[in-house]
Amino acid sequence: MKKYRQSILFLMISSLLALGFVSCADDGYSLDKYWRSIATINKIGDNTYDFTLDNGEKLWIAAPVGLNLNPKNKRAIINYTILSDTQNGYDHYVRLNGLSEVLTKDIIYIAPDDEIKQDSIGRNPVKVYSVWEGGDYLNIFFGFNIGGVESHMVNLVSSEPDISKDEDIVKLEFRHNQKSDPEHYPSKSYVSFSLAPYKVAGRNEVMIELIWKDLSGETKTYKIEYKYDKTSDVEVKTYEELNTNLNIY
DSSP states (O other): OGGGOOOOHHHHHTTGGGTOOOOOSOOOOOTTOOEEEEEEEEEEETTEEEEEETTSOEEEEEEOTTOOOOOSSSEEEEEEEEEESSBTTBSEEEEEEEEEEEEEEOOEEOOTTOHHHHHHHOOOOOEEEEEEEETTEEEEEEEEEEOSSSOOEEEEEESOSSTTOOOSEEEEEEEEEOTTOOOOEEEEEEEEEEOGGGOOTTOSEEEEEEEEEOTTSOEEEEEEEEETTOGGGOOOOOHHHHTTTTTOO
């Protein structure tokens, strides 16, 4: 069970949502303007990182403003100020004002008849507020009640041993284990799951059906199309755009 555990309590308490996804409407760059986006973290050397936005744009940290980066996850919500346009292979040089990591995980396989692993991964309900594909990740904005006693665990589970299998629809179950943590107050967070294994040779896209147990106890489903290599057509969404359809799933 330890293999599947990864704490999300810190992400909950540190309120990732306080950053949100905000972009400035004005294209003029100045030091008093900032953007907030979800991005993939790329390690390019010892203690050296750059970022890739979900539309494929690359950001170089020209001014880290005293931040000592040592990320444990591949995804983050970054607060940055654009300093310049295209330079040295990067779309923008930026000043990094702040960073909050987003829990980043791989999809795991559990055989349907493996009752021990099925129980260990948890069957507790979870509220899904928003789902989108970006940067070759399935991103989920979710919530549940916490007590601050134990860290919760979330995973995305496949029942097919070959997760790159050429199927018309790939079914994935979003699972939550609250362990023995009491339900005192609501909390929300983000998680990103790598979709890299679903890039199947000879195909350009795959349909994903997300399944989860809602807080009402009802089983919910949501289908989303994962198109390969479409980053140039992806718009970097704002916080408001990502959370327009709250409570519809």
